[in-house]
Amino acid sequence: MNTCRRNFMKCVGLSPIVLNMPGVLGAFDKELKFPRKFTKSICEMCSSRCFIDVRVDKENKLFIQGNIYSKATQGKICARGGSGVSQLLDPKRLVKPLLRIGERGEGKFKEISWEEAYKFIALKLNEIKSKYGAKSVAFASKSGPESIFINQFAYAYGSPNIFDHGNTCPSAYSVALKSVFGTSSLERDYANAKFILSFGHNIYEGMVISYIRAINKALEKGCKLVSLDPRFSMLSSKANEWIPIKPASDVAFMLAFIHILIYEELYDKKFIQKYTIGFEKLKESIKDYTPELMTKECDIDAKKIKELARECASFSPHCIVDYGHRSTFTPEEIEFRRAIAIANTLLGNIETKGGIYFLKNAKIYNKFAKENVAPIFENVLPKIIKPKDLRIDGVDIKDGEFSKIGEKRGIYTKVFNTILTQDPYPISGLFISRSNPVITANNAKEVIAALKKLELFVCIDIYLSDSAMYADVILPESSYLERDEQFLANAGKYPSYSVRQKVLDPIGDTKASNQIFKELATYMNLNKFFPYKDIEDFRMKQAFKYPEFIYELKNKGVLEYGIELLARDKESIEKFIEKYPNSKQFLDEDGEFKDLLACQTLSGKIELFDEVLEKACARGALTYNKIKLKEENEFYFIQGKVAVHTNGHTVNVPWLNALMDNNAVWINQKIANDLNLKKGDSIKITNEVGSVIAQVLPTIGIREDTIFAYFSFGHINKKGISASYLLKNDISPVCGNNVHTIGVSIEKV
Ligand code: SF4
Numbered sequence: 001m002n003t004c005r006r007n008f009m010k011c012v013g014l015s016p017i018v019l020n021m022p023g024v025l026g027a028f029d030k031e032l033k034f035p036r037k038f039t040k041s042i043c044e045m046c047s048s049r050c051f052i053d054v055r056v057d058k059e060n061k062l063f064i065q066g067n068i069y070s071k072a073t074q075g076k077i078c079a080r081g082g083s084g085v086s087q088l089l090d091p092k093r094l095v096k097p098l099l100r101i102g103e104r105g106e107g108k109f110k111e112i113s114w115e116e117a118y119k120f121i122a123l124k125l126n127e128i129k130s131k132y133g134a135k136s137v138a139f140a141s142k143s144g145p146e147s148i149f150i151n152q153f154a155y156a157y158g159s160p161n162i163f164d165h166g167n168t169c170p171s172a173y174s175v176a177l178k179s180v181f182g183t184s185s186l187e188r189d190y191a192n193a194k195f196i197l198s199f200g201h202n203i204y205e206g207m208v209i210s211y212i213r214a215i216n217k218a219l220e221k222g223c224k225l226v227s228l229d230p231r232f233s234m235l236s237s238k239a240n241e242w243i244p245i246k247p248a249s250d251v252a253f254m255l256a257f258i259h260i261l262i263y264e265e266l267y268d269k270k271f272i273q274k275y276t277i278g279f280e281k282l283k284e285s286i287k288d289y290t291p292e293l294m295t296k297e298c299d300i301d302a303k304k305i306k307e308l309a310r311e312c313a314s315f316s317p318h319c320i321v322d323y324g325h326r327s328t329f330t331p332e333e334i335e336f337r338r339a340i341a342i343a344n345t346l347l348g349n350i351e352t353k354g355g356i357y358f359l360k361n362a363k364i365y366n367k368f369a370k371e372n373v374a375p376i377f378e379n380v381l382p383k384i385i386k387p388k389d390l391r392i393d394g395v396d397i398k399d400g401e402f403s404k405i406g407e408k409r410g411i412y413t414k415v416f417n418t419i420l421t422q423d424p425y426p427i428s429g430l431f432i433s434r435s436n437p438v439i440t441a442n443n444a445k446e447v448i449a450a451l452k453k454l455e456l457f458v459c460i461d462i463y464l465s466d467s468a469m470y471a472d473v474i475l476p477e478s479s480y481l482e483r484d485e486q487f488l489a490n491a492g493k494y495p496s497y498s499v500r501q502k503v504l505d506p507i508g509d510t511k512a513s514n515q516i517f518k519e520l521a522t523y524m525n526l527n528k529f530f531p532y533k534d535i536e537d538f539r540m541k542q543a544f545k546y547p548e549f550i551y552e553l554k555n556k557g558v559l560e561y562g563i564e565l566l567a568r569d570k571e572s573i574e575k576f577i578e579k580y581p582n583s584k585q586f587l588d589e590d591g592e593f594k595d596l597l598a599c600q601t602l603s604g605k606i607e608l609f610d611e612v613l614e615k616a617c618a619r620g621a622l623t624y625n626k627i628k629l630k631e632e633n634e635f636y637f638i639q640g641k642v643a644v645h646t647n648g649h650t651v652n653v654p655w656l657n658a659l660m661d662n663n664a665v666w667i668n669q670k671i672a673n674d675l676n677l678k679k680g681d682s683i684k685i686t687n688e689v690g691s692v693i694a695q696v697l698p699t700i701g702i703r704e705d706t707i708f709a710y711f712s713f714g715h716i717n718k719k720g721i722s723a724s725y726l727l728k729n730d731i732s733p734v735c736g737n738n739v740h741t742i743g744v745s746i747e748k749v
Pocket residue numbers: 043044045046047048049050076077078079080081082207208209
């Protein structure tokens with residue numbers, strides 16, 4: 001069916017605005033054709049990647065709903081997921097490659113063809129390579145399926161400096177899990193938990209639909225949920241108990257919690273003896289951290305700490321100390337998250353119902369089933385060995401302090417620092433995809449100063465973001481509703497597969513990353529590293545052995561294989577053996593699949609003391625290092641996610657912007673009264689890095705010494721504040737996380 005863009009916009013409720021800015025959808029007028037159909041795909045309005053089913057009906061209206069074939073999300077999506085249409089047809093979305101014609105940051109660009117863009121980029125990349133070496137170009141992408149293409153291109157070009165957004169987000173818990181379990185591929189069985197202790201893991205806003213459904217299910221069955229969070233978050237509102245813990249003191253609480261588990265002998269002795277090493281060293285390191293001592297640090301009564309440890313242990317192994325996502329990000333992130341991983345180990349809740357489990361991919365699952373239960377894909381991209389130059393962030397130093405972060409992740413925010421200092425060597429080119437560091441990295445002013453110094457800055461994005469404003473070339477990416485991607489193999493209690501499929505052909509002149517990097521490679525004689533014709537050819541190469549699987553996956557969007565496998569849960573083991581009788585040979589004398597808990601740590605066991613970190617930076621044992629984040633008269637400033645926006649990415653989306661376009665700063669009602677502040681009044685928030693003007697929201701749902709703001713706001717020409725203008729580009733030891741919890745002063749303006 002044909003329609004023109006303006007009529008179509010009316011259909012979905014958008015006002016047709018034609019903008020003067022070149023390269024945007026608003027300046028594009030062409031007949032649009034949308035075939036009438038249902039398409040199973042994957043949402044990309046945030047990184048949770050829920051399964052969706054997109055309907056285009058006979059009136060050319062688009063509607064996004066959840067995919068009912070997914071057991072985890074059961075046909076549900078969130079407000080952002082439903083607003084994908086609004087992003088797709090946003091008049092401000094980029095639909096043409098742009099070349100900068102003004103000063104960096106001035107926002108002056110002209111439309112160019114893809115061929116011109118590729119030629120320009122290839123010429124500059126070759127120039128930089130011959131002047132400073134390939135290592136002096138850094139490549140960064142938000143983690144996700146498409147990042148394999150930018151990483152492949154970077155290695156083919158010869159740069160070891162590839163990054164994802166991890167150090168501004170979840171790297172601390174994944175490094176902590178690697179330290180203790182040798183892998184970060186673990187998950188929480190929320191649905192079957194009987195007790196959950198959560199530290200600011202606000203899943204009802206930093207949303208993962210499958211987690212929400214699982215926790216709701218657990219709560220319905222009577223699970224006790226305790227939320228430790230300096231503010232009354234959405235999760236706190238569902239909890240049986242909210243404990244407003246002092247910002248950045250979670251580590252003190254956790255050490256006292258572990259002290260009780262060990263010294264009151266509430267830990268699972270058999271599990272510790274069979275599966276772990278380092279217990280005696282842990283016991284020694286924790287001996288002084290009594291609740292009576294740590295109560296002063298975390299502002300939680302010693303009695304309460306003891307009560308929580310005892311109660312949690314009484315539900316073991318069906319309990320979870322949630323390693324979470326954020327509450328605060330401090331210089332002691334690694335100790336905090338590692339303490340949580342160790343507490344779970346002491347509770348013996350690993351591979352049990354309502355505990356924590358290792359993710360099983362097809363290879364592992366088939367091995368234990370002793371059958372080819374689930375398909376195993378072929379590798380399509382040829383493996384390239386990491387270029388020999390050392391990286392700028394030290395994550396590739398074997399057994400070094402940062403070695404557990406991973407070379408596909410790196411410490412992204414080190415890039416901006418390195419551009420300015422040229423230490424350890426100059427970075428003169430930056431190629432980013434779906435990344436907006438001016439908003440998401442600490443110290444926006446420093447990031448901007450760094451971007452201005454670059455000899456080449458290329459951005460792949462769907463919007464002219466705050467960062468893209470400084471780019472030499474902006475390559476417009478097809479939105480997730482317009483692009484096909486490779487098949488994805490996922491791991492859980494059993495293997496599963498999913499696929500992102502386009503709902504409509506790209507509007508305008510946009511491309512997917514799998515196409516962009518393949519085409520750019522041809523301009524640089526690097527084609528052999530991208531041996532596929534197009535994404536359909538890529539998929540066929542991945543799964544040519546399983547033609548029926550291909551058909552079914554495209555049809556359903558998600559496929560699950562096998563049954564649940566938990567290596568230490570009696571019921572799960574019995575069912576698994578009944579279904580796959582040959583698996584019986586893997587049972588040990590306790591009737592457990594012990595080998596499933598074989599870790600990729602130095603010892604092959606779960607490690608309660610980390611010898612690698614001990615040698616690298618004397619952090620083998622859990623330790624309490626006192627930190628000072630604010631002066632006496634200052635407030636803690638903490639931040640968090642909001643349900644209707646995704647970090648730096650969605651504030652432009654018209655429907656979501658209409659739902660929430662500002663982030664008033666939460667302040668305790670009593671403090672607001674003392675300062676004569678009413679809702680909507682303006683305050684100036686200041687620290688050593690800078691100052692911002694914000695509106696206030698007085699509430700009783702926050703500690704008196706703390707203020708809070710949601711992420712996602714304060715973009716150029718938009719309302720609200722961005723914390724990145726106040727955050728110093730500090731990184732925490734071992735996990736390289738940006739520090740997000742700081743001290744600030746406030747005054748009424
Ligand atoms: S949580 Fe919402 S925005 Fe994120 S992937 Fe799921 S539906 Fe999309």
